[in-house]
Amino acid sequence: MGLIQIVSPPLIAYDRDIFGMIPSPPIGIASIAAYMRQYGFVVNLIDAFGINPFQTKKYQDKFVLIGLDIEDILERIDMEAEIIGISVHSSMVAKFCIDLALAVKAKTNKPVVVGGPHISLNYRQFNMEGIDFAVIGEGERTLVQLVETLRNGGDGKGIGGVATPGTTPVQEGEVVEMDALPLPAWDLLPLENYWRTRMNHSPFKGKFIPMITSRGCPFKCSFCTTPLTSRGKWRAFSEDRVVKEIKELHTVYGVEDIAIQDDNFSANPGRAIRICQMIKEQGIRVRLSLPSGVRTETLTPHTLDVFRQGGVSYLSLSPESGSKKIRRLMNKPLNEKKFYELQKHCRELNIRTGICFIIGNPKETMKDILLTSKMIARTILNGADDISVFIFSPLPGAPMAREFEEKFPKDFLGLCWTPKWRKDYPKWAIIRNLLYLEYLVLKIIFQPLSIWRHIRNILRREYETKGEMGIGRLIANHVPGNKKAWPVKPGE
Ligand code: B12
Numbered sequence: 001m002g003l004i005q006i007v008s009p010p011l012i013a014y015d016r017d018i019f020g021m022i023p024s025p026p027i028g029i030a031s032i033a034a035y036m037r038q039y040g041f042v043v044n045l046i047d048a049f050g051i052n053p054f055q056t057k058k059y060q061d062k063f064v065l066i067g068l069d070i071e072d073i074l075e076r077i078d079m080e081a082e083i084i085g086i087s088v089h090s091s092m093v094a095k096f097c098i099d100l101a102l103a104v105k106a107k108t109n110k111p112v113v114v115g116g117p118h119i120s121l122n123y124r125q126f127n128m129e130g131i132d133f134a135v136i137g138e139g140e141r142t143l144v145q146l147v148e149t150l151r152n153g154g155d156g157k158g159i160g161g162v163a164t165p166g167t168t169p170v171q172e173g174e175v176v177e178m179d180a181l182p183l184p185a186w187d188l189l190p191l192e193n194y195w196r197t198r199m200n201h202s203p204f205k206g207k208f209i210p211m212i213t214s215r216g217c218p219f220k221c222s223f224c225t226t227p228l229t230s231r232g233k234w235r236a237f238s239e240d241r242v243v244k245e246i247k248e249l250h251t252v253y254g255v256e257d258i259a260i261q262d263d264n265f266s267a268n269p270g271r272a273i274r275i276c277q278m279i280k281e282q283g284i285r286v287r288l289s290l291p292s293g294v295r296t297e298t299l300t301p302h303t304l305d306v307f308r309q310g311g312v313s314y315l316s317l318s319p320e321s322g323s324k325k326i327r328r329l330m331n332k333p334l335n336e337k338k339f340y341e342l343q344k345h346c347r348e349l350n351i352r353t354g355i356c357f358i359i360g361n362p363k364e365t366m367k368d369i370l371l372t373s374k375m376i377a378r379t380i381l382n383g384a385d386d387i388s389v390f391i392f393s394p395l396p397g398a399p400m401a402r403e404f405e406e407k408f409p410k411d412f413l414g415l416c417w418t419p420k421w422r423k424d425y426p427k428w429a430i431i432r433n434l435l436y437l438e439y440l441v442l443k444i445i446f447q448p449l450s451i452w453r454h455i456r457n458i459l460r461r462e463y464e465t466k467g468e469m470g471i472g473r474l475i476a477n478h479v480p481g482n483k484k485a486w487p488v489k490p491g492e
């Protein structure tokens with residue numbers, strides 16, 4: 001019996017777009033590999049970004065490809081593999097993954113299976129290209145079922161959660177009970193290379209790793225696809241399982257910074273509190289961060305106190321807009337009073353905060369922008385450390401994408417938070433820059449001491465905010481002859 005080969009594609013972003021160039025070890029395929037190994041499968045992972053994050057190339061005119069390209073990946077594919085899987089995280093990599101899948105098929109003539117968040121809502125795009133199998137939703141159980149069926153001479157059609165060219169899945173795929181999932185197979189991924197980039201999805205000082213403690217989200221923000229892929233369900237590891245994983249990451253991999261990348265870590269606030277209490281009681285010394293946006297509805301000042309005691313050092317809050325009208329369109333209600341209180345409390349607790357905004361809604365007027373600008377000012381006066389301003393991009397499947405009138409790229413390339421293909425992009429880019437300028441000026445005026453702290457962190461390359469990581473990277477790139485800098489533009 002051959003092995004199971006799974007490929008995670010390189011990172012693809014607009015040239016020099018630091019908003020899109022965020023590396024993070026691919027936890028989805030690490031989870032599948034760990035689960036399959038339990039059943040005796042031999043799994044080999046090719047992390048096309050992680051293997052060589054310092055190799056950059058021009059891609060499709062306006063983009064940059066970071067990591068291995070198709071030829072590099074083909075060289076590494078094990079010809080003994082009985083099936084080759086490709087993980088498609090976002091629409092940004094869909095075009096590359098189709099080309100890769102077709103090239104793999106042509107070279108190996110083995111079955112190719114794709115999966116990942118993009119596939120769950122856009123499997124037809126891959127079916128139309130004739131790619132053998134597309135797994136919708138969580139992949140652990142479905143991939144085992146698919147491989148076993150193929151081994152037994154089946155054609156894979158009719159398995160829940162599997163789409164094949166010309167057929168739609170008859171039923172949802174089976175999901176594994178959360179606590180039955182083993183710890184991700186990090187031993188199969190080149191973590192050291194990620195650490196060498198000195199960039200991550202979340203601030204860090206030492207060795208970092210991502211972690212998922214729950215899947216799905218019960219909320220329904222209209223720009224997001226998670227409510228559809230998770231069907232509004234939220235499933236979580238038990239507190240014991242989460243703490244066990246944190247302990248192991250710390251002791252086995254020497255990790256000091258853990259980025260909890262859940263869609264909604266605190267959907268069950270009691271569970272989140274207990275996790276942090278257990279970390280404190282057991283004396284586990286790691287820094288935790290919550291970079292994916294924590295819903296204010298699920299937080300109280302007390303929750304934040306316990307988070308701090310459990311090691312939470314950074315979290316991002318996502319009001320998304322200062323305008324009620326825009327928040328309504330995003331289906332993201334916000335109690336502003338509570339938001340400001342929580343934000344101030346984070347400051348008191350020394351939890352670093354990043355406040356996230358999305359601008360560029362087609363119905364957004366100057367008045368709405370001014371309200372966002374006002375909110376940014378107030379958050380800085382309250383002591384916010386960082387802001388992130390994204391430009392709205394219609395992610396295929398998201399409710400807001402359906403209302404978006406401008407045609408988005410057919411191949412989905414460019415569907416990221418810097419949508420340069422939008423006709424009105426230049427306008428939004430200027431507004432984004434002005435909002436960052438406002439942030440910087442107000443920071444210098446109202447938080448002068450914090451500037452020194454940011455400078456110190458950047459010089460030490462030990463980051464407490466996302467902004468420090470970005471600036472640290474840009475500076476490192478401008479030091480002549482600095483071979484350690486993670487590149488921002490295509491190489492030769
Ligand atoms: C963490 C995260 C990131 C991280 C880490 C990514 C990584 N390397 O894993 C970072 C910050 C780097 C990131 C970047 C981006 N992301 Co992101 N990200 C997420 C998030 C919040 C969680 C993903 C995750 O770890 N889930 C947990 C793991 C266990 O699940 P999983 O990865 O989905 O894997 C499971 C299945 O998908 C499947 N599966 C996965 N791979 C495979 C392969 C095979 C062969 C099979 C069979 C199955 C399979 O099985 C796995 C186990 O059950 C999701 C939201 C979500 N819930 O999906 C958004 C999400 C996937 N991201 C999104 C986007 C848009 C982006 C960006 C484009 C944003 C940007 N900056 O512009 C970039 C893309 C970067 C690039 N150029 O490719 C969108 C994608 C929507 C779309 N259609 O494009 C999502 C859905 C969020 C949203 N708002 O809607 N992201």
Ligand code: SF4
Nearest residue numbers: 217219220221224263
């Ligand atoms: S943006 Fe966050 S809170 Fe809103 S639906 Fe998506 S995952 Fe849930």
